[in-house]
Amino acid sequence: MSQTMQSAFAAGLFDAHPPPPGLAAWNKATPRRRYAVYSNNVETSLTGALAARFPAAERIVGADFFRAMAGAFIRACPPRSPVLLAYGDAFPDFAARFEPARDVVYLADVMRLEFARGQAYHAADALSLDPDKLAGIDPHRLGELIFVPHPSLSILSSLHPFHTIWAMNTGERPLADLEHWDGEHVLVVRPRLIVDVIPLPGDCANFLRRLAAGSMLGEAAALAGGEDFDLSHALAILLRSGAFTTFREG
Amino acid sequence: MIASSLPSRVGIGFKPEHFADILAEPQPVGFFEVHAENYMGDGGVPHAQLARLREDYALSIHGVGLSIGSMQALDRPHLSRLKTLCDRYQPESFSEHLAWSTHDGVFLNDLLPLPYTRETLDRVCDHIDTVQAVLGHRMLLENPATYLLFAESTIEETAFLAEIARRTGCGLLLDVNNVFVAATNHNIDPHDYIARFPLEAVCEIHLGGHSETVDDLGAPLLVDSHDTPVKDPVWALYRTVLQNTGPIASLIEWDNDVPAWPVLREEASAAQRLLDAAARKRVA
Numbered sequence: 001m002s003q004t005m006q007s008a009f010a011a012g013l014f015d016a017h018p019p020p021p022g023l024a025a026w027n028k029a030t031p032r033r034r035y036a037v038y039s040n041n042v043e044t045s046l047t048g049a050l051a052a053r054f055p056a057a058e059r060i061v062g063a064d065f066f067r068a069m070a071g072a073f074i075r076a077c078p079p080r081s082p083v084l085l086a087y088g089d090a091f092p093d094f095a096a097r098f099e100p101a102r103d104v105v106y107l108a109d110v111m112r113l114e115f116a117r118g119q120a121y122h123a124a125d126a127l128s129l130d131p132d133k134l135a136g137i138d139p140h141r142l143g144e145l146i147f148v149p150h151p152s153l154s155i156l157s158s159l160h161p162f163h164t165i166w167a168m169n170t171g172e173r174p175l176a177d178l179e180h181w182d183g184e185h186v187l188v189v190r191p192r193l194i195v196d197v198i199p200l201p202g203d204c205a206n207f208l209r210r211l212a213a214g215s216m217l218g219e220a221a222a223l224a225g226g227e228d229f230d231l232s233h234a235l236a237i238l239l240r241s242g243a244f245t246t247f248r249e250g
Numbered sequence: 251m252i253a254s255s256l257p258s259r260v261g262i263g264f265k266p267e268h269f270a271d272i273l274a275e276p277q278p279v280g281f282f283e284v285h286a287e288n289y290m291g292d293g294g295v296p297h298a299q300l301a302r303l304r305e306d307y308a309l310s311i312h313g314v315g316l317s318i319g320s321m322q323a324l325d326r327p328h329l330s331r332l333k334t335l336c337d338r339y340q341p342e343s344f345s346e347h348l349a350w351s352t353h354d355g356v357f358l359n360d361l362l363p364l365p366y367t368r369e370t371l372d373r374v375c376d377h378i379d380t381v382q383a384v385l386g387h388r389m390l391l392e393n394p395a396t397y398l399l400f401a402e403s404t405i406e407e408t409a410f411l412a413e414i415a416r417r418t419g420c421g422l423l424l425d426v427n428n429v430f431v432a433a434t435n436h437n438i439d440p441h442d443y444i445a446r447f448p449l450e451a452v453c454e455i456h457l458g459g460h461s462e463t464v465d466d467l468g469a470p471l472l473v474d475s476h477d478t479p480v481k482d483p484v485w486a487l488y489r490t491v492l493q494n495t496g497p498i499a500s501l502i503e504w505d506n507d508v509p510a511w512p513v514l515r516e517e518a519s520a521a522q523r524l525l526d527a528a529a530r531k532r533v534a
Contacts, residue, residue, distance in 0.1 A: 002321070003321045003322065005365075005402075006320070006321050006322075006350065006353055006364075007353065007354070009362065010353040010354070010356070010358060010362075013358060013360075019398075022400060022401050022402060023398050023399070023400060023401070024398065024399040024400065024401045025398055025399065025465060025467075025469075026399070026436050026437040026438075027437065027465070027467050027469050028467075029465045029466040029467040029469065030466045031398045031465075031466075032466050033463070033464070033465050033466045033471065034397040034398040034435075034465055034466075034471060035397075035398060037397045037463075037471070037473055038360055038362060038363075038397065041359075041360040042358050042359060042360050045359045045360065046359050049359070078356045078357070078358075079356070079357040079359065080355055080356065080357065081328070081357055082287050082314070082315025082316070082317075082325070082328055082351065082352065082357045082359075083287055083290045083315070083328075083331070084287065084357075084359065085287075085288065085290065085291050086291075120294075121291070121294050121295065122291025122292060122293070122294050122296070123291075123292055123293060123294065124292035124293045125292075125293035125294065125297075126293075151292065151293075152294075190294060193294060193295050193298055
């Protein structure tokens with residue numbers, strides 16, 4: 001089999017080309033349906049892999065719409081690795097630009113949340129910070145501490161109630177009308193085996209995001225914004241969620 | 251160096267939804283098999299489950315993404331991931347497919363067919379030599395379920411596999427369902443195929459279900475869908491194989507529309523009864 005033959009075989013799988021020449025069947029049948037078993041396997045299995053990673057998105061837009069959008073994505077961004085558990089990182093951005101989904105303004109953010117959950121699920125195991133370790137720190141030096149984020153940590157923000165919508169489309173919350181259409185912020189982390197999605201106030205999300213990026217605690221608190229920023233509440237979330245593994249003095 | 255040290259008993263393809271049922275009591279299962287690529291994340295539930303299963307059961311790691319039949323170079327980073335996985339879990343067997351799935355860096359997620367020629371034979375043997383050198387032990391190669399043929403093929407599939415096993419020292423994984431599917435699709439007698447198969451190299455057997463459709467002329471076209479119980483003609487073929495080989499590690503593969511654990515266990519018991527019968531015949 002020349003590489004050209006393999007290229008032709010591969011190309012037709014995605015683009016509904018007729019089968020390449022050189023294929024045969026025992027009964028001299030045209031190999032259209034036989035070749036289609038392969039192209040169908042490719043499309044169905046990759047669409048299935050995406051549906052498994054983005055179940056709330058599938059529920060929101062419906063199975064048929066999702067399949068069409070996934071098909072377009074697979075053609076634009078086919079997997080570059082056999083490890084499909086990481087496939088689909090570009091799918092939320094693709095959905096944001098996908099013209100037929102334009103009216104579903106929150107779809108991409110819900111998908112970013114689903115992707116973050118998937119990453120957290122497979123992230124490296126690590127022990128979260130023991131709160132007692134902070135107790136021994138000189139209070140005057142607290143502001144200089146730099147925290148190491150847990151490998152599973154993501155902090156996401158949206159102009160839309162993406163967390164509420166996600167929860168309603170995964171069975172975590174009953175479907176109901178939304179009384180307010182406010183932006184939401186969440187922390188995603190897997191301190192042990194279960195992935196947690198924890199709602200955050202916006203300033204707390206800013207604070208934790210800066211902390212996760214390597215800012216010292218004092219600096220992150222000062223830049224978190226909002227006069228109402230409640231540092232002790234933010235620190236309680238930091239410790240209770242297991243979002244960080246350790247700290248060092250900056 | 252042996253190609254596989256799986257017990258000559260029935261095994262089951264592990265699905266995470268069965269984990270609690272499996273742990274609830276000792277299971278009459280000789281080994282579990284997992285798809286390598288599902289355990290290439292860094293941590294979390296998949297590794298916690300696999301490590302726990304490994305404490306009680308023999309393990310077969312079955313790759314579905316190495317693309318050994320590709321005319322292009324092997325995916326070295328992927329081979330490294332396989333090595334890491336095998337080093338970590340020390341499986342009794344590692345197997346892959348006579349097929350390709352990656353081309354120009356794009357992963358197509360299906361087991362695609364290749365023509366059987368001198369050129370492809372050399373290429374596949376080179377790839378298996380590399381895999382075995384990197385992993386540090388022999389692998390098993392599985393016969394494919396195919397839906398079409400290549401005009402350029404000059405070697406029969408059974409002879410192709412026999413020559414690969416002879417040259418590389420790899421063992422073979424005989425998927426009896428694949429034999430039935432491919433034989434039907436190419437209008438040959440599956441029992442003739444088995445008669446020509448190098449059974450002495452077989453270290454594991456796969457049993458699974460298939461679905462039925464037709465080709466462009468209305469001839470039967472079977473699809474290796476792994477979504478049903480093992481069908482009667484496949485059981486018959488399995489009996490024929492065991493008569494020739496004696497008991498061999500045999501896997502129930504059910505990957506889609508996965509049933510409840512008791513259903514799968516019953517399917518495994520049916521295979522185990524045939525294995526037991528084959529063992530009695532050996533002794534007698």
